[in-house]
Amino acid sequence: MGNMALFLIKTLIYGFTPPLKVINLLKQIRFIGTQSIFLIALIGAFTGMVLSLQGYYTLNKVGSVAFLGPMVALSIIKELGPVLAGLMVTARAGSAITAEIGIMRISNQIDAIEMMGLNPFRYLVVPVFFAGIISLPLLTQIFDLIGIFGGYLVGVKMLGVGSGTYLGEIPNYLDMNDVLEGLYKSISFGVIISWVSCYKGYYTGTSGYGAEGVSKATTQSVVLSSAMILIWDYFMTALLF
Amino acid sequence: MIQVEDLHKSLSGKNVLRGVNLSVNKGEILVLIGMSGYGKSVLLKHIARLFRPDRGRVLIDDKDIGPLNSSELSEVRSRLGFLFQGGALFESMSVYDNVAFPLKEKLGLKKDEINERVLRELDQVGLSGAEDKYPTEISGGMQKRAALARVLVWQPEIILFDEPTTGLDPIIGHAILQLIEELHKNRNFTSIIVTHEFQRVFKIAHRAAMLHEGTIKALGSPDEILDSDDPIVRQFITGDTEGPISYR
Numbered sequence: 001m002g003n004m005a006l007f008l009i010k011t012l013i014y015g016f017t018p019p020l021k022v023i024n025l026l027k028q029i030r031f032i033g034t035q036s037i038f039l040i041a042l043i044g045a046f047t048g049m050v051l052s053l054q055g056y057y058t059l060n061k062v063g064s065v066a067f068l069g070p071m072v073a074l075s076i077i078k079e080l081g082p083v084l085a086g087l088m089v090t091a092r093a094g095s096a097i098t099a100e101i102g103i104m105r106i107s108n109q110i111d112a113i114e115m116m117g118l119n120p121f122r123y124l125v126v127p128v129f130f131a132g133i134i135s136l137p138l139l140t141q142i143f144d145l146i147g148i149f150g151g152y153l154v155g156v157k158m159l160g161v162g163s164g165t166y167l168g169e170i171p172n173y174l175d176m177n178d179v180l181e182g183l184y185k186s187i188s189f190g191v192i193i194s195w196v197s198c199y200k201g202y203y204t205g206t207s208g209y210g211a212e213g214v215s216k217a218t219t220q221s222v223v224l225s226s227a228m229i230l231i232w233d234y235f236m237t238a239l240l241f
Numbered sequence: 242m243i244q245v246e247d248l249h250k251s252l253s254g255k256n257v258l259r260g261v262n263l264s265v266n267k268g269e270i271l272v273l274i275g276m277s278g279y280g281k282s283v284l285l286k287h288i289a290r291l292f293r294p295d296r297g298r299v300l301i302d303d304k305d306i307g308p309l310n311s312s313e314l315s316e317v318r319s320r321l322g323f324l325f326q327g328g329a330l331f332e333s334m335s336v337y338d339n340v341a342f343p344l345k346e347k348l349g350l351k352k353d354e355i356n357e358r359v360l361r362e363l364d365q366v367g368l369s370g371a372e373d374k375y376p377t378e379i380s381g382g383m384q385k386r387a388a389l390a391r392v393l394v395w396q397p398e399i400i401l402f403d404e405p406t407t408g409l410d411p412i413i414g415h416a417i418l419q420l421i422e423e424l425h426k427n428r429n430f431t432s433i434i435v436t437h438e439f440q441r442v443f444k445i446a447h448r449a450a451m452l453h454e455g456t457i458k459a460l461g462s463p464d465e466i467l468d469s470d471d472p473i474v475r476q477f478i479t480g481d482t483e484g485p486i487s488y489r
Contacts, residue, residue, distance in 0.1 A: 107327050107329055108329035109331055109332075111286070111329065112323070112391075115289060115322070116318070116342070116343040116346070117319050
């Protein structure tokens with residue numbers, strides 16, 4: 001844990017001192033953010049749809065179907081959007097980042113950067129770190145919007161809840177603090193994913209060499225990122241509640 | 242030019258280096274031989290300060306590189322080149338971009354100058370015309386030559402070669418050695434070559450050393466090593482399975 005903390009401190013130091021490798025940052029935003037949009041949209045739509053379906057039957061029992069819109073929106077914006085977007089990005093991009101940096105480690109490409117008198121953190125870690133912080137909140141917003149729309153499709157078009165009721169009730173129960181809670185969570189999950197995936201890739205050699213080492217590092221990266229997201233989510237919720 | 246003094250290093254609980262002492266003179270080619278897994282590459286990485294020793298020190302031009310801060314280390318490394326075993330080319334970049342990378346990122350040269358130097362080095366290693374290819378699209382021998390061009394492009398005074406001919410067929414391996422010899426004549430760099438193919442590499446070397454069980458077991462001219470009476474050196478040279486070196 002001490003090494004991980006030192007790794008984060010080094011990342012922050014190099015991240016906030018020039019030069020920032022802008023091209024590498026843009027490439028990582030494209031990889032972590034842009035290329036995750038389809039997956040996030042798909043998962044967001046089905047999450048909203050299933051929430052609407054489950055919520056409708058529950059709320060119908062107590063005669064409160066009018067609250068379907070706020071229930072879907074609050075669940076997604078405060079909780080499911082940031083968490084599921086974080087888990088999806090961990091699975092899609094975090095694992096790939098660990099594997100890529102891990103392969104660079106075992107094939108001496110990181111050593112080669114050092115031998116040129118350059119700092120590997122600036123080229124490999126810092127761009128991923130900022131790309132995670134920038135991409136996660138944006139992906140979460142996309143997840144939220146599509147999730148609410150998915151809930152709308154099921155609730156309004158399939159189950160017959162009034163369109164005005166579904167959408168009109170949302171502003172009555174959703175305030176800015178709820179939106180900010182989701183935003184803060186998604187930023188912190190962006191930090192967790194980029195931090196863990198880069199750390200595990202960078203120190204691949206310590207968990208075994210060759211393909212086995214990369215495989216182990218990738219598995220550890222996904223498991224640790226996912227666990228940290230869920231655990232941190234609890235503390236964030238408790239703090240922001 | 243390079244001095245290694247009483248170098249000790251343990252990795253995963255194994256004492257890989259147990260007091261290595263070695264010096265390499267300016268302009269000299271020293272060949273380092275020894276059994277696999279006995280720390281030859283680890284020693285090279287200490288000289289480049291990619292590893293830090295548990296005890297002992299490495300001096301380059303009488304300067305201990307252990308306590309150097311990052312900017313001082315960067316200065317020392319600007320005089321060093323390291324040809325890694327697999328080449329360590331960046332797979333996401335073309336051959337041209339690989340060779341241009343240190344010039345662009347480290348030296349910040351202008352485009353025209355980068356272009357001139359990259360094309361010159363690629364021509365020197367016989368890779369003219371392969372500029373736009375990616376490492377995965379070229380053979381192992383071409384990868385080694387491209388990696389050598391990347392090392393040569395910033396004109397280091399010291400080049401560390403980690404098994405430059407391993408994995409190559411005899412003709413390509415020979416061509417790489419001829420290239421190293423020719424480049425050494427033109428540029429007079431100081432060099433350590435780690436290899437198992439000592440018969441061929443000895444032809445271009447000034448001295449040879451054998452690393453065994455964490456220490457330098459033998460040091461001398463290539464002929465002295467080849468004619469050594471030491472049973473360990475003899476067994477390694479002849480490749481006998483019977484003898485003091487246990488390969489199991």
